[in-house]
Amino acid sequence: MAVKSFMRVLIFVFFVILSQGCNRSDLSTPDSMLISAAKNGDIKLLQLALAKGAYINTTDERGGTALHWAVYYGHKEIVKLLLMHGADPLIKDKNGITPYRLAEMKGKKEILKLLNKFREKN
Numbered sequence: 001m002a003v004k005s006f007m008r009v010l011i012f013v014f015f016v017i018l019s020q021g022c023n024r025s026d027l028s029t030p031d032s033m034l035i036s037a038a039k040n041g042d043i044k045l046l047q048l049a050l051a052k053g054a055y056i057n058t059t060d061e062r063g064g065t066a067l068h069w070a071v072y073y074g075h076k077e078i079v080k081l082l083l084m085h086g087a088d089p090l091i092k093d094k095n096g097i098t099p100y101r102l103a104e105m106k107g108k109k110e111i112l113k114l115l116n117k118f119r120e121k122n
Helices: 002-020 030-040 043-051 066-073 076-084 099-106 109-121
Strands: none
Touching (some): 030 066, 043 076, 066 099, 099 109
16 A cells, blocks of 8 residues: 555656656856856856856846856855856846845845845945
8 A cells, every 4th residue: 555655656756847847957058057057056067167158147048047046046155156257136037036036035045145245345
């Protein structure tokens, strides 16, 4: 009985993941590397993307920047590095949401402190 329940849950999880689509990382350009690095919290990939000339405020198909994604996933060190390289915390995605507003919405207090510190300097 327990095995049958486990299999049902496993099948359900499989279909949920399948329905969401695969999150494939596109690493074909420096800009796509930058977005991927921000989503995955990969500092080395982020540094490589920047070294290869990635545009710091590049956007994906949703209008989200690397900073939007780093904030969304709570990658504090990525956020810090992006801000140091000139990422705009007030740029809007296609829904009109800024990285700053996203941090507020997601309750990312430590990231909000970083963003506020950045705003005070600029």
